[in-house]
Each structure stands twice: as C-alpha cells, then as structure tokens.
Amino acid sequence: MTGTERIVAGLEAAGVTLSASVPDTWIGKLMAAVRASKTIRAVDVAREEEAVAVACGANLAGGRGAVLIQNAGLLNCGGILAGLVELYRIPCFFIVSFRGDGRDPIYYHAPKGRVTEATLGAWRLPYALLDRAGDIQGQVRRGVESAAESRGPFVLLISGEDLA
Amino acid sequence: MTGRKLFLDALVAALAPDDVVVSCLGANSRWLPHMNVAVPVFALCDSMSAAVPLALGIALSRPDRHVIALEGDGSLLMSPNVLATVAAARPGNLTVALWVNGHYESSGGQYLPAAPVDWVALRPSFANLHPVALNIKAPHPNAGKLFIDFMLSQKGQEVVRALKRIPDRIDTPPDPPNLIQGVTPAFTAPEVYDDFDRYIKLFQEIFGTR
Numbered sequence: 001m002t003g004t005e006r007i008v009a010g011l012e013a014a015g016v017t018l019s020a021s022v023p024d025t026w027i028g029k030l031m032a033a034v035r036a037s038k039t040i041r042a043v044d045v046a047r048e049e050e051a052v053a054v055a056c057g058a059n060l061a062g063g064r065g066a067v068l069i070q071n072a073g074l075l076n077c078g079g080i081l082a083g084l085v086e087l088y089r090i091p092c093f094f095i096v097s098f099r100g101d102g103r104d105p106i107y108y109h110a111p112k113g114r115v116t117e118a119t120l121g122a123w124r125l126p127y128a129l130l131d132r133a134g135d136i137q138g139q140v141r142r143g144v145e146s147a148a149e150s151r152g153p154f155v156l157l158i159s160g161e162d163l164a
Numbered sequence: 165m166t167g168r169k170l171f172l173d174a175l176v177a178a179l180a181p182d183d184v185v186v187s188c189l190g191a192n193s194r195w196l197p198h199m200n201v202a203v204p205v206f207a208l209c210d211s212m213s214a215a216v217p218l219a220l221g222i223a224l225s226r227p228d229r230h231v232i233a234l235e236g237d238g239s240l241l242m243s244p245n246v247l248a249t250v251a252a253a254r255p256g257n258l259t260v261a262l263w264v265n266g267h268y269e270s271s272g273g274q275y276l277p278a279a280p281v282d283w284v285a286l287r288p289s290f291a292n293l294h295p296v297a298l299n300i301k302a303p304h305p306n307a308g309k310l311f312i313d314f315m316l317s318q319k320g321q322e323v324v325r326a327l328k329r330i331p332d333r334i335d336t337p338p339d340p341p342n343l344i345q346g347v348t349p350a351f352t353a354p355e356v357y358d359d360f361d362r363y364i365k366l367f368q369e370i371f372g373t374r
C-alpha cells in the first residue's frame with residue numbers, strides 16, 4: 001500500500017464520513033484517493049474556512065468530518081478555529097500538508113514552513129507530524145479519535161514523501 | 165418589534181418537523197435562543213460567514229433533514245465563494261435565506277463597502293422527466309397509443325400522483341400541492357426527444373444524478 005492509501009484507510013477505519021478540501025499538489029493526490037472511497041464523501045470547497053465549517057457541520061449531524069488542506073490554508077483558519085471549533089467544542093480533524101519544511105523541495109513554500117509549528121503552538125492546537133516509518137493508518141485513526149474525544153481540533157502534518 | 169422579529173416569527177411558524185436551522189452571527193442569533201422553536205437550531209454568535217458552510221456539512225450528512233441557513237449580506241460578502249461550494253455539492257436539502265440590508269447590523273449598523281453589490285435569487289426550477297414511448301416493434305401499437313393517451317390524461321396523472329410521484333399536468337397538483345408551490349412550469353419542446361440521449365446526459369451532468 002502507498003502512504004496515500006494508508007492515510008485513506010486510516011480515515012475510513014476511524015469512521016470519517018466526509019472530507020472537505022482545498023487542494024495543493026500533495027493534498028490533491030490524497031483527495032483523489034478519498035474520492036475513490038466508498039464511505040467518505042469528498043467535498044470540494046473554495047476556501048479553507050469553509051472546509052472547517054463543513055466538517056464541523058458533519059460532526060454536529062452525527063457524522064465524522066475531516067479537513068484536508070495546505071498549511072497556507074491552515075494559516076487562514078485562525079478565526080474559525082477560535083470562533084467555531086473551540087467555542088462550540090466541535091471535533092475537527094485536519095490533515096495539513098506541511099509545505100516549506102526541510103523536506104519540501106520548493107523554495108517559495110519556506111516562509112509558511114517557518115511559521116507553521118509556531119502558529120500551531122500559539123493557537124494551542126494539538127498536532128503531530130506523520131511518521132512514515134510507523135503505522136500510518138493507526139496515526140490517522142488516533143488523530144481522528146483524539147479530535148472526537150477531546151471535542152476539539154487535531155492537526156496531522158504530512159509531507160509529500162509520506163504519500164509515496 | 166422589528167421587521168427581523170416578524171420575519172423570524174413567520175419562519176418559525178412555517179418550520180416542518182424535519183427542518184434544522186443554522187443562523188449567522190448577530191442579529192438573528194440574538195432572537196432565536198429566546199424563541200420557542202420546535203426544531204434543532206444552531207445560532208452562531210461568532211464565526212462570521214460560517215453559517216452556510218456549516219449548514220452544508222449538516223445537509224450533506226443528514227439527507228433526511230432539510231437545513232435552513234440564515235445568512236446576512238455582510239457575512240456573505242466576506243466569503244461569497246461559499247456559493248460556488250454549495251453549487252458544486254448540489255445539496256437538495258439546503259435552503260439559504262439571505263438578509264440584505266447593507267449593514268453590519270450586529271456590530272452597530274455600520275455600512276457595508278459602498279460598491280453597488282446586489283444579490284439575485286434564481287427562480288425555483290423543477291425538473292420532472294417522465295418519458296413515455298411506444299416500442300417500434302410493439303405487438304399491439306394501437307393499444308399502446310391508447311395507454312399513452314390515458315397516461316397523459318388527468319385521470320392517468322391521478323394514478324401517477326397516487327404512486328407518490330409529481331404529476332406532469334398543471335391541472336393535476338401533486339400531493340401535497342405545496343411541493344411545486346411558486347414554481348413556474350416549463351414544458352419541453354418536442355424536438356428534444358429527437359436527441360433524447362444527449363439531453364439525458366446533460367441533465368445528469370448538471371444535476372449530478374446517474
């Protein structure tokens with residue numbers, strides 16, 4: 001199985017029913033696999049804040065929503081994280097492509113890479129970096145469950161090489 | 165009593181048991197928690213522009229419920245992109261009611277940016293395809309023609325209605341009649357049937373059916 005397939009299997013195993021996304025190159029590959037899932041409804045949105053609200057709506061309605069976006073999009077989401085996810089304590093699981101860290105070959109992502117973990121810390125968002133050598137499916141499942149149990153956000157950062 | 169409260173009273177009175185209401189921040193959310201509403205209400209007090217996508221997530225997850233999003237023009241102007249998202253998701257069970265007053269009412273009534281932005285509601289449309297045809301090799305073609313005549317008659321359409329379908333004749337209202345209330349019927353040109361497969365494909369592309 002590829003990393004992409006393991007991630008989607010993890011989402012399925014965790015009972016995710018809806019996945020809302022704005023793609024980048026990496027998230028686009030992941031969403032292509034999500035579209036093939038029989039149990040997850042893929043929802044294309046125009047901005048990342050919408051993805052958060054759509055996933056929260058799924059969670060309020062008894063489903064399980066996930067948000068698949070780039071870190072640039074996560075940086076857009078400060079307001080809705082505070083005003084919707086945290087305020088109403090709605091579970092919200094994120095898979096975020098960690099552009100601009102040491103593993104990203106494209107120079108122009110670097111500024112986002114520099115502020116991503118600092119922003120996650122400032123916003124007090126629980127997060128983890130996907131360990132591709134470990135049990136990918138399990139890490140995804142635990143992330144979804146962590147969001148559900150804590151009734152709040154959880155962010156799993158992934159890199160392009162994790163999808164191979 | 166403000167005009168807003170009058171509208172909310174009318175909305176609440178018209179709610180059906182399977183409705184769900186999601187309200188934008190501010191003015192509506194100040195009223196709704198104090199009203200006696202018999203259906204689930206999620207009245208956002210913050211999160212400007214989240215009402216419509218939140219309602220979309222609920223609508224997609226609960227196709228058995230009808231979700232009504234109440235949104236303001238200031239909120240929607242902040243993220244009009246959500247309209248494209250909703251159009252792409254094609255929820256058949258989401259209604260958006262938009263308040264247009266040109267003000268950020270909940271923050272003190274400041275004006276929206278003064279560009280002449282307007283919001284236009286599309287006329288409700290309703291697609292009802294019930295093709296009927298006579299097989300070219302039908303053993304009893306005249307009996308078939310008589311049957312088609314019957315199916316197209318008022319009496320025949322009453323049979324269709326009894327089968328819980330929306331009849332195709334305007335003199336045969338559906339049950340309940342409000343299923344097509346406010347909808348202007350549009351009739352297909354007979355030439356459409358010369359290239360029926362193409363139109364079926366187009367219909368499926370536009371409405372996302374299979």
